[in-house]
Amino acid sequence: MLRALYTAASGMSAQEMNLDNVANNLANSSSAGFRKRRTQFEDLLYQNVVMPGTASTQQTTVAAGLQIGLGSRSAASEIVQTQGDFSQTGNSLDLAVTGQGFFQVTLPSGETAFTRSGAFHLDAQGNIVTAEGNSMQPAVTIPTNATSVTIGQDGTVSVTTPGQTAAQQVGSIQLALFANPGGLNSIGKNLFLQTTASGDPIVGTPGGSEGLGTIQQGYLEQSNVDVVEEFIQMIVAQRSYEASSRVVQAADEMFQGVNNLGK
Numbered sequence: 065m066l067r068a069l070y071t072a073a074s075g076m077s078a079q080e081m082n083l084d085n086v087a088n089n090l091a092n093s094s095s096a097g098f099r100k101r102r103t104q105f106e107d108l109l110y111q112n113v114v115m116p117g118t119a120s121t122q123q124t125t126v127a128a129g130l131q132i133g134l135g136s137r138s139a140a141s142e143i144v145q146t147q148g149d150f151s152q153t154g155n156s157l158d159l160a161v162t163g164q165g166f167f168q169v170t171l172p173s174g175e176t177a178f179t180r181s182g183a184f185h186l187d188a189q190g191n192i193v194t195a196e197g198n199s200m201q202p203a204v205t206i207p208t209n210a211t212s213v214t215i216g217q218d219g220t221v222s223v224t225t226p227g228q229t230a231a232q233q234v235g236s237i238q239l240a241l242f243a244n245p246g247g248l249n250s251i252g253k254n255l256f257l258q259t260t261a262s263g264d265p266i267v268g269t270p271g272g273s274e275g276l277g278t279i280q281q282g283y284l285e286q287s288n289v290d291v292v293e294e295f296i297q298m299i300v301a302q303r304s305y306e307a308s309s310r311v312v313q314a315a316d317e318m319f320q321g322v323n324n325l326g327k
Contacts, residue, residue, distance in 0.1 A: 082297070
C-alpha cells in the first residue's frame with residue numbers, strides 16, 4: 065500500500081507537468097512562429113518480486129515473472145515542427161518560410177539564434193532586426209531613402225530609390241536547417257539555440273537543394289498550436305490526475321483499515 069501511494073503520486077506529478085506544457089502552448093497560440101511542445105512520459109523502475117526467466121523447477125523457468133512498476137515521470141517535451149498557418153499582412157518586412165528553415169539573428173552576446181518568427185523591423189541605421197533589436201544574420205541594411213523593399217523567394221533583398229528605374233540589390237537572406245530541430249534549446253522570444261542534440265546548422269540560400277524552403281514576403285507564420293487539440297490534452301491530463309488521486313485515496317483507506325484491525 066505504501067508503494068501505491070508513491071506510485072500514484074508520481075503519476076500526479078507527471079500530469080501536473082503535462083498540464084504546465086498545455087498551458088504554455090495555449091498561452092502562445094497567438095505567438096508568430098511558435099512551435100508547440102508535446103510532453104512524453106516513461107515508466108520508472110520495477111521491483112522484481114519474481115524475475116522473468118527464473119527457474120521454477122530443474123526443467124522449467126518462469127515465463128512472465130512478477131514485476132511491480134513504481135510509477136511514471138515526464139521524460140521529454142518534444143518540439144513539434146509542423147508548419148503553422150500563414151496570415152497575409154502586407155508588411156514588406158513580414159516574412160514566412162515555406163519549409164523547415166529558420167531565420168538567423170545575432171544576439172547581443174554574439175551568439176547566433178534561430179527563429180521561425182519573421183516579424184522583422186528596421187532600426188535607426190536601417191538594419192533589418194527583430195522586435196528586440198537583434199540583427200538578421202547575415203546583416204541586411206535598407207537605405208533610408210528606399211521607396212520600396214522587395215524580398216524574393218530566394219532571399220534576395222532589393223530596393224528602389226528616388227530617381228532610379230531599376231531595383232538595386234542590397235543583400236541576401238540565408239536560412240538554416242538542422243538534422244534534429246527537436247533538439248534545439250528554446251530561450252524565449254521565439255528564439256532557439258543549437259545544441260549537441262540538434263547538430264550544427266546547414267546554412268544556405270532559400271529554394272536551394274538543401275531543403276531549406278522558400279521565403280514569402282508579406283506573410284507571417286502563425287503558431288502551430290491547435291487549440292482544440294490542446295483542450296483535449298487538458299481534459300486527458302485532468303482525468304489522469306484524478307485517477308491517480310483516487311488511488312491515493314484508496315490506499316489511504318486501506319491503511320486506515322489496517323490501523324483499525326487491533327481496535
